[in-house]
Amino acid sequence: MRRRLFIGQGGGLLAGAAAGPFTANAAAPDAAAAPPPLGSAAFAAAPPLAPMRAQVDRIIDISVCTRPFRAQGPRIEAERRHGRTIVHNYGHGGSGWSLSWGSAYAALPMVLAGGERRIAVVGCGAIGLTMARVAQRAGLRVRIYSRERPPEVRSSAATGWWSPDSRICTAEHATPAWTRHWEVMARRSHKMFQGLLGLLGLPGDPVEWCDGYLLSDVPFQQPIAGPSPEDHEPPYPPLESSLLRDLRPRSVLLPPNEHPFPVPHARRFTQLVFNLCTYSRLLMDDFLREGSELLQRDFEDLRQLAALPERVVVNATGYGAQALCRDESVVPVRGQTARLVPQPEVRYGLIHRGHNLVVVPRREGLLVQAQGENDFGNADDRPDRALSEAAVQRLARLFPRS
Numbered sequence: 178m179r180r181r182l183f184i185g186q187g188g189g190l191l192a193g194a195a196a197g198p199f200t201a202n203a204a205a206p207d208a209a210a211a212p213p214p215l216g217s218a219a220f221a222a223a224p225p226l227a228p229m230r231a232q233v234d235r236i237i238d239i240s241v242c243t244r245p246f247r248a249q250g251p252r253i254e255a256e257r258r259h260g261r262t263i264v265h266n267y268g269h270g271g272s273g274w275s276l277s278w279g280s281a282y283a284a285l286p287m288v289l290a291g292g293e294r295r296i297a298v299v300g301c302g303a304i305g306l307t308m309a310r311v312a313q314r315a316g317l318r319v320r321i322y323s324r325e326r327p328p329e330v331r332s333s334a335a336t337g338w339w340s341p342d343s344r345i346c347t348a349e350h351a352t353p354a355w356t357r358h359w360e361v362m363a364r365r366s367h368k369m370f371q372g373l374l375g376l377l378g379l380p381g382d383p384v385e386w387c388d389g390y391l392l393s394d395v396p397f398q399q400p401i402a403g404p405s406p407e408d409h410e411p412p413y414p415p416l417e418s419s420l421l422r423d424l425r426p427r428s429v430l431l432p433p434n435e436h437p438f439p440v441p442h443a444r445r446f447t448q449l450v451f452n453l454c455t456y457s458r459l460l461m462d463d464f465l466r467e468g469s470e471l472l473q474r475d476f477e478d479l480r481q482l483a484a485l486p487e488r489v490v491v492n493a494t495g496y497g498a499q500a501l502c503r504d505e506s507v508v509p510v511r512g513q514t515a516r517l518v519p520q521p522e523v524r525y526g527l528i529h530r531g532h533n534l535v536v537v538p539r540r541e542g543l544l545v546q547a548q549g550e551n552d553f554g555n556a557d558d559r560p561d562r563a564l565s566e567a568a569v570q571r572l573a574r575l576f577p578r579s
Contacts, residue, residue: 226436227524229527236515237518240334240560241511241558242335242511242512242514242558243510245495245507246268246509247346248411248506249346249350249506251268251276252506253266259479261482263479264490266280267495269304269495274337274451275340276362277306277307278370279362280366281308284308288317288491293487295318295486295487297319297321297485299490300323300495301327301330302333304495306461309321310463313464320470321470322485327458333453333457334514337544339448345413346413348413359416360420360421364421379455382452382540386447387538388446393442393443393530393531394531409551428446452539454540479492509555510555511558513546513561514545515547519543535547545568546568547565
C-alpha cells in the first residue's frame with residue numbers, strides 16, 4: 178500500500194473539512210460516544226486555530242535530505258573486516274529519528290559481544306548520535322568520527338514527524354519475522370520518547386505531541402485521481418496503522434462546522450514531533466557531558482577503519498554507506514523542506530491529501546514539505562526553490578484572507 182493511500186484512509190493522521198471562519202473551534206466530534214463528563218462541568222472546547230502565515234517571502238531556509246532507503250529494511254548486523262568488528266546500523270529510509278532508539282538497542286548486543294569497553298561510532302546523524310548514547314548507557318566509552326555534525330548532517334533536514342514506517346522496506350520484504358523485529362524497535366523508541374517528554378524543564382521542547390489535520394477534496398475512502406509523486410515508488414507496508422494503533426489517540430472525522438479549512442473532508446490526529454535543533458543539541462550535550470569526544474574524519478573506504486584505535490566500530494553513515502560499503506542496495510530518496518518564520522501560536526500540522534503538501538509545526542519554524550516528480554533514486558541535494566514556493570502557495574489557499 179502506498180503511503181499516500183494509507184494517509185488517505187485516515188491511518189491515524191490529520192484531516193480537515195468544509196469552509197468556515199478560521200476562528201471556528203474544534204469541539205470533540207465524537208462527543209456522542211464519549212462517557213458523560215465528571216461532575217457537572219463539561220469539557221472546555223478547543224481554542225481557535227491560529228492561521229499559518231503562508232507567504233513565499235517568509236521562507237527563511239530550504240533544506241534537502243537524502244533518505245537512505247533499502248528494500249530489505251535497515252541493515253543491522255555485524256561482520257569481521259580489516260581487523261575490526263564492524264556493526265552496521267544504516268538504511269532506515271524516512272524512519273531514522275523515529276526508530277533511532279530501538280535500532281540502537283537492536284545493535285547493542287553485537288557491540289557488546291567482543292567485550293571491548295571502548296568503541297567508535299562513524300556518523301553523527303540520528304542513528305549515530307543515538308547509538309553513541311545507548312552505548313554510553315551500557316557503560317562503554319565512545320568516540321564519534323564524522324565528517325559533519327548537526328545541523329550539517331543529512332538527518333537534520335528531516336521533517337520531524339514520528340513516522341516509524343516511512344519508506345522502511347517494501348511490502349514484499351515485510352515478512353512476519355521482519356515485522357516483529359520492526360515492531361520491537363518502534364515500541365522501544367516510542368517508550369524512550371515518552372521518557373523525554375516526562376523530563377520537565379528541557380529547553381526547546383525536543384519532543385512533544387501536536388494535533389494535525391488531514392484535509393481532502395474527496396471522501397477519505399475514495400482514491401485520489403491523477404498522478405502522484407509516489408507513483409514511481411515501490412509499495413510500502415502499512416505497519417504503523419496495523420501494529421501500533423495503541424501508541425497514540427485515534428484520528429477523528431470532523432464535520433464541516435468543527436474546522437475552519439476550505440475543504441469538504443477533514444480528520445484530526447495527534448502526532449509526536451521532534452524539534453530537531455533542540456533534540457540534536459540535547460543528544461550532543463549528553464554525549465559530551467560523559468567525557469566522550471567527537472572527531473572530524475572523512476572515510477572513503479571501510480579499509481580506513483583499520484587505522485582507528487577502537488576495535489569495535491559502528492557504521493551509522495546513513496546514505497553515506499552506499500559509497501563507504503559499496504552497498505548498492507541503498508537507494509537515495511530526495512526530500513525537500515522549506516522553513517517559514519516561526520509562529521509560536523501555531524501548534525498543529527497539516528496534510529492536504531492529493532495536493533503534495535505537508536506542514537510540520539516546529540519551534541524553529543513551520544516546515545513545509547513537498548515532493549518532486551522524481552525523488553525516488555534521486556541523490557541531488559541542491560535546493561529547488563520553485564518547488565518550495567509552489568508548496569507555500571498551495572498552503573496559502575487554505576487560509577484565504579478576508
